[in-house]
Amino acid sequence: MKIKNIVVGKVEAPLITPFKTALRTVHSIHNIAVYVHTDVGQIGIGEAAPTAAITGETLGSISCAIEQHIKPAIIGMDIEEMAQIMERIDNSIYQNTSAKAAVDMAIFDLFAKHHQSPLYQLLGGYRKELVTDITISVNDTEEMVKDSIVAVQRGFHILKIKVGKDPAGDVERIVAIRDAVGHAITLRVDANQGWSPKQAVQIIRTLEDAGANIELVEQPVHCHDLAGMQFVTANTLTNILADESVFSPKDAVTIIEKRAADFINIKLMKTGGIYQAQKICHIAEANGIACMMGCMLETKISVSAAAHFAASQKNITMVDLDGPSLCMKDPIAGGPTFDNDRIRLTDAAGIGFS
CATH class of the missing domain: 3.20.20.120 (Enolase-like C-terminal domain)
Known part of the structure; x- marks a missing residue:
């Protein structure tokens, strides 16, 4: 099972009440969704939350990090090459941890699907x-x-x-x-x-x-x-x-x-x-x-x-x-x-x- 493509989208959800901390106030979730496609038609899914006050990331930066840096680094790799895939994700760009997390969890999703097992x-x-x-x-x-x-x-x-x-x-x-x-x-x-x-x-x-x-x-x-x-x-x-x-x-x-x-x-x-x-x-x-x-x-x-x-x-x-x-x-x-x-x-x- 090889990684064929990575598609970036959006996921949104309004909150029941505003989320307020010492750092920010948020009324609705606006995150990045990631879909990792394979050559056998299987799809892994992940998500990244832009939290500029903590990780320094925005919707735009996450999308850019995935499209221009992470995606080119792992396209064509076999899903069984987990350690190598993770190394390439980590080395593809400095920090940008939420962008990396979205792709990482999608890869783990695919790995578990490949082995027909719940991830946990x-x-x-x-x-x-x-x-x-x-x-x-x-x-x-x-x-x-x-x-x-x-x-x-x-x-x-x-x-x-x-x-x-x-x-x-x-x-x-x-x-x-x-x-x-x-x-x-x-x-x-x-x-x-x-x-x-x-x-x-x-x-x-x-x-x-x-x-x-x-x-x-x-x-x-x-x-x-x-x-x-x-x-x-x-x-x-x-x-x-x-x-x-x-x-x-x-x-x-x-x-x-x-x-x-x-x-x-x-x-x-x-x-x-x-x-x-x-x-x-x-x-x-x-x-x-x-x-x-x-x-x-x-x-x-x-x-x-x-x-x-x-x-x-x-x-x-x-x-x-x-x-x-x-x-x-x-x-x-x-x-x-x-x-x-x-x-x-x-x-x-x-x-x-x-």
Whole structure:
């Protein structure tokens, strides 16, 4: 089975409510869809999410990277040459990780279809069902409390609370949500790089003293401020999760060596796809560091690929794959089933799309 052509398209999905973080506000998903065609008529599918504030990519840059750099590098290669294909994708252009991820997952989709197996089974097959959190966008306290209650009513038991836009009011927001949903609900806090190291320590310690019982705090300070991450991790009891600080296996090694976080968040749009995500997961596991599987604002296409990878790995103990739950409707049929907080893998070959 040889790669014959790569076609770039678009996938769109309006959000149920605006997605707001310390970095951006989004009302509708506008992503790149990728279709890798083979000489036997089989098609692999992938998706790239342009997140300029994090990866530096746009719709135009992703399309250009795939069409002008990645596509010429792998056309004609046999799908069984996985290591060589992935090497060529990685070397075809510097960074552009979301563009690489879209093609990477399409290749993995084809590889699993070629072997007539669900992808998660080929990658390790550790489990078949996942439990995801759902994001509560940053807003005023009253609206965040309302959104949290609605999420719990929908059937979600883990909430990821976005903060960092207004550090002075973040404790109030989080405590109010805890009071509203009770202690049976797990709360994760994501500052999206919005705090200084001293602010982070003060806020987290205040939450600890208030008995807010936060499971973890994600990326409290700027991604390049590893000394700040070290400071926060060393001076708080709450677990710290590195997100934007970890794009590559090398980044994971650095975070672990510096003890700059307790957990690592793996996202395909940051790693450049499943191939590099495997390396990060294995490095973390070898060092006793658990991982979360996360996503950007993605539709069911790429979130399904991430779900297959997460389901295959024992060391991925936390899941933040709520993209489809934030959309008004699925843009594509097939794939895993997303039933509120439950993600269930099917026996369909590849990532589940025909």
